[in-house]
Amino acid sequence: MTFETVLASIFSAAFIATIIRASTPIILPAMGGLISELAGVINIALEGIMLTAAFFGVVVGALGPEWLPGLPVWVYPWLGALVGVLAGLILTLIIAFFHLELGADVILAALAINILASGGTVFIMFALTGDKGSTSTLASPAMPSIIIPFVGSIPVVGQIFNGENLTGYNIITYAAFLSVALVWLFLYRTRLGTHLRAVGENPVAAASVGIDVKRVQYIALLMSGFLAALGGINLSMGYLTLFQTNMTAGRGYIALAAVFLGNRNPLGTLIAALIFGAAGALEAQLGTLNIPSQLITMIPPIVTIAALVIYNVRRQAQMAANARKFQEKMESEHKVV
Amino acid sequence: MPQLVDMRNIIKVYPNGVVANRDVNFSVERGEIHALVGENGAGKSTLMKIVYGLEQPTSGSIIFNGRPVKLQSPHQAIDFGIGMVHQNFMLIPSFTIAQNIVLGHEPVKGRLLDTKAAIRITEQLAQEYGLDVDPTAKVEATPVGMRQRVEILKTLYRGADLLILDEPTAVLTPQETDDLFDAVRRLVAQGKTVIFITHKLIEVKEISDRVTVMRHGEVTGRVQTAEVSEEDIARMMVGRDVLFRIEKPRQQRGEVVVQVKGLSYVSPTGRPLLRDVSFQIHRGEILGIAGVEGNGQTQLAEVLSGLQPPTTGEATIGGQSVLGRGPRHVRQAGVAHIPEDRLTNGVALEADIADNLVVDRYYRSPFARRGAMSLRQVRRHAEQLMQKFDIRAAGAEALMGSLSGGNMQKVIIAREFSADPVLLIAAQPTRGVDIGASEFVRRQLVEERNKGKAVLLISADLAELLTLADRIAVLYKGEIVALFRSRPDLSEEELGLYMLGLKRQLPEQRE
Known part of the structure; x- marks a missing residue:
């Protein structure tokens, strides 16, 4: 492919579709990260939970027909997703138990889970398939896609709403965008969500009005685990239809960056996740050029760093502007006196 | 009933x-x-x-x-x-x-x-x-x-x-x-x-x-x-009679040693917390700062002790400009600081008393020789100060976290007073300290003043300010709105009117 065709493809409706696909496995864990962060128990194991869920989703989805023959074919991917999510929840529960019951540091507990997930998935994969790289020997199913009717024939719009090949988006992509609205509603319009934010901001005050801090933090962690697990399922049963060693490639951490870049609220986090998704999509497009792949895989992390730098530079500029404004005001007041 | x-x-x-x-x-x-x-x-x-x-x-x-x-x-x-x-x-x-x-x-x-x-x-x-x-x-x-x-x-x-x-x-x-x-x-x-x-x-x-x-x-x-x-x-x-009055001899006011000019501080979120604060402190003078909590007192102490750089303005100690180069520079210029939040900024809870007493001087002789610390000197230093300042603890190696609030404050006071400062900043020095220890702290502050030090006393306790300070400035929304010479007819209620922003002095009324 020439540079021109790559450029053309970047400025196209199809590229927007690519961004939407690439953002899905960042938006979901980012929403999870947001909830855990606001509850004061930041879950940095999003990465490991995604990886584990992605792995078990594929394994159960692919080997389900062997283990439980006779079910309708459409059941197996759902069964895989269910088991994947359960595996993610179990890992989250381990973190929650170690942190909330035994007093372990939440960062260290989560770090351990990340290491366990990255080694454990490869270990089981090798035991099952004899392959340490991917599950390409298994015939793994994908979660269904949804095609929005009627818009397909409209140019551009059709591609945006139903993907570049008009095959529709994976159901989990819809779940991702829906989750942003639901998380917002949950955090700001429900009792539990309000309690969660109170616990994160001042746990002693929350406890003093009878809020069960530990219970709220359990729920927050489990919600973050659930959302991260969905993101993992999307990777291996939507974005791709196989499991690869460490296929999350840092998305769990990028999701955390999105939480802070997005100023710890759902809409901001969504926007940040879309920016990171766009960087990932760009990486995929440029991969077709004759540029060393190492350089191209550096795009998402560079965008992350650049975004954080820009954010902080802008904040400091804002502060300096405030200081200047204030000084000018002081000076003009003095002239009056 | x-x-x-x-x-x-x-x-x-x-x-x-x-x-x-x-x-x-x-x-x-x-x-x-x-x-x-x-x-x-x-x-x-x-x-x-x-x-x-x-x-x-x-x-x-x-x-x-x-x-x-x-x-x-x-x-x-x-x-x-x-x-x-x-x-x-x-x-x-x-x-x-x-x-x-x-x-x-x-x-x-x-x-x-x-x-x-x-x-x-x-x-x-x-x-x-x-x-x-x-x-x-x-x-x-x-x-x-x-x-x-x-x-x-x-x-x-x-x-x-x-x-x-x-x-x-x-x-x-x-x-x-x-x-x-x-x-x-x-x-x-x-x-x-x-x-x-x-x-x-x-x-x-x-x-x-x-x-x-x-x-x-x-x-x-x-x-x-x-x-x-x-x-x-x-x-x-x-359990005994308490002296409510503190002996305070007439002020022997010396020359101006502390000059603060046009100090402003704007918080990272853009809120102005100090506005054009200017004052002088003489040798042998306690300048009290009154104000409702959150009107800039904390920032004033942090800026003057070098913990925060000011947005504008400067401060000189004995003619030497001190701000903007970090706390150690400020300390070396002769500023000591009893911080308001002693658990966070005053002591290291997990370290022992001896270490807490040398944190501002461990790098100097006699504690450091060719880059190595002399533990014997550190210990001796601690024992001397513990005796002089009546710090009650199991020993110099007792952990800071095991001490009562009053004794913790005595450790800080021992460290800051023994630094022999030109300017002593004392922020809420008796908050959360019991009556007996408060008496001790107040007497020590007056003694430092009598020795010719400049003292900046920030306190929410108006009775304390009226007893100890030679002059009292009132901070309201980060601005000095009044400056009084301490006198018997100055009442808490009068100060309160300025603290609430209901009254303010014209510049020429400042004393």
């Missing part, structure tokens, strides 16, 4: 072996204002935590409203109609006042929050009890006095009949204190009962019907307030 709470033979031993309450009997009658006084560590907080269900007694019984009860959690206490207004407010800063008041018991419409109902409830309660608040304002943007009213409304919303107020006036101006007392009297008139924890004896006399005094975990007095004097109560608290 019938008894609302009757605590009998309460003994509380903490797991670490500390005996906080030794066979305490404490009772409160319905409809009274009952003061509970005692020094820090006397056991009054523990006793109140037991009433509020935060701690369980090791033995003893609680009779509430004529029935024996077991209070296992604040939740249960709330159900019995017991409410507590904590000294450190239990509020969520980013939530609105209405959200804070209903937190934990939010009104809902279907499955979603009913914000309008929360606001309506807040307005109704505020009106019913005459406690004025703005329901839609965020707590972080409201003054301390209003936050306290929010706390009281919170307990009332939960149906409290018995309100425990834990040192409620510690952060208030005289005017706000008067408002609070009015509100407390109104509450009692409407049938509520109030337990008022304090160690300001003048307030005990003013507001309470009865008073219970505690010392070393025991009740040392239970009297009708009208029948005793402040001195009587003080004697029950401390």
Whole structure:
């Protein structure tokens, strides 16, 4: 492919579709990260939970027909997703138990889970398939896609709403965008969500009005685990239809960056996740050029760093502007006196 | 009158072996204002935590409203109609006042929050009890006095009949204190009962019907307030006569050594916290800074001690410009600092006394030789200072975290005074320190002044400022709005008017 065709493809409706696909496995864990962060128990194991869920989703989805023959074919991917999510929840529960019951540091507990997930998935994969790289020997199913009717024939719009090949988006992509609205509603319009934010901001005050801090933090962690697990399922049963060693490639951490870049609220986090998704999509497009792949895989992390730098530079500029404004005001007041 | 709470033979031993309450009997009658006084560590907080269900007694019984009860959690206490207004407010800063008041018991419409109902409830309660608040304002943007009213409304919303107020006036101006007392009297008139924890004896006399005094975990007095004097109560608290007056010889004012010019500080969020602050301090002078908490006092101390760079302005010590190059530079120029938040900025809790006493000088002779620290010197240094400043601890290697508040403050004072500073910044030096240790701290400050040091004393305790300071500046919204020479007819009420922003001096009126 020439540079021109790559450029053309970047400025196209199809590229927007690519961004939407690439953002899905960042938006979901980012929403999870947001909830855990606001509850004061930041879950940095999003990465490991995604990886584990992605792995078990594929394994159960692919080997389900062997283990439980006779079910309708459409059941197996759902069964895989269910088991994947359960595996993610179990890992989250381990973190929650170690942190909330035994007093372990939440960062260290989560770090351990990340290491366990990255080694454990490869270990089981090798035991099952004899392959340490991917599950390409298994015939793994994908979660269904949804095609929005009627818009397909409209140019551009059709591609945006139903993907570049008009095959529709994976159901989990819809779940991702829906989750942003639901998380917002949950955090700001429900009792539990309000309690969660109170616990994160001042746990002693929350406890003093009878809020069960530990219970709220359990729920927050489990919600973050659930959302991260969905993101993992999307990777291996939507974005791709196989499991690869460490296929999350840092998305769990990028999701955390999105939480802070997005100023710890759902809409901001969504926007940040879309920016990171766009960087990932760009990486995929440029991969077709004759540029060393190492350089191209550096795009998402560079965008992350650049975004954080820009954010902080802008904040400091804002502060300096405030200081200047204030000084000018002081000076003009003095002239009056 | 019938008894609302009757605590009998309460003994509380903490797991670490500390005996906080030794066979305490404490009772409160319905409809009274009952003061509970005692020094820090006397056991009054523990006793109140037991009433509020935060701690369980090791033995003893609680009779509430004529029935024996077991209070296992604040939740249960709330159900019995017991409410507590904590000294450190239990509020969520980013939530609105209405959200804070209903937190934990939010009104809902279907499955979603009913914000309008929360606001309506807040307005109704505020009106019913005459406690004025703005329901839609965020707590972080409201003054301390209003936050306290929010706390009281919170307990009332939960149906409290018995309100425990834990040192409620510690952060208030005289005017706000008067408002609070009015509100407390109104509450009692409407049938509520109030337990008022304090160690300001003048307030005990003013507001309470009865008073219970505690010392070393025991009740040392239970009297009708009208029948005793402040001195009587003080004697029950401390176990000896207390000197309320501090000897302060006439000022021998020397030349100006500290010049602060046009100091401003804008917070990272863009809020101006110090506005064009200028003042001078002479040798042998204590300059007091008065102001309602949050009007720039903290920032003034942090900027002058080098912890924060100022946005504009400068400060010179003996003609030498000191700001903008970090705390060590400032210290070397002769500034010592007793920080307001001693647990965070004053000491290292996990380190021992000896280490805490050398943190500002470990790199100098005789403690450091060719880059290695002489532990013998560090130890000797600690033992000398512990003796000189009467620091009571198991030894120089005792961990800071094991000391009482008073002894911790003595360690900081020992370190800062022994640095032989030109300017001593003392921020809230007696806050949370018991009467005995406060006396010591105050006397030391006056002694430093007599030795010709410049002292900047920042204090929320106006009586302390009026006793110790030679001049008093009032900070309001980060600005010096008044500067007085200390004189007998200057009253707390007068200062209060400036602290609340109701009055301000013209520049030429400053003394």
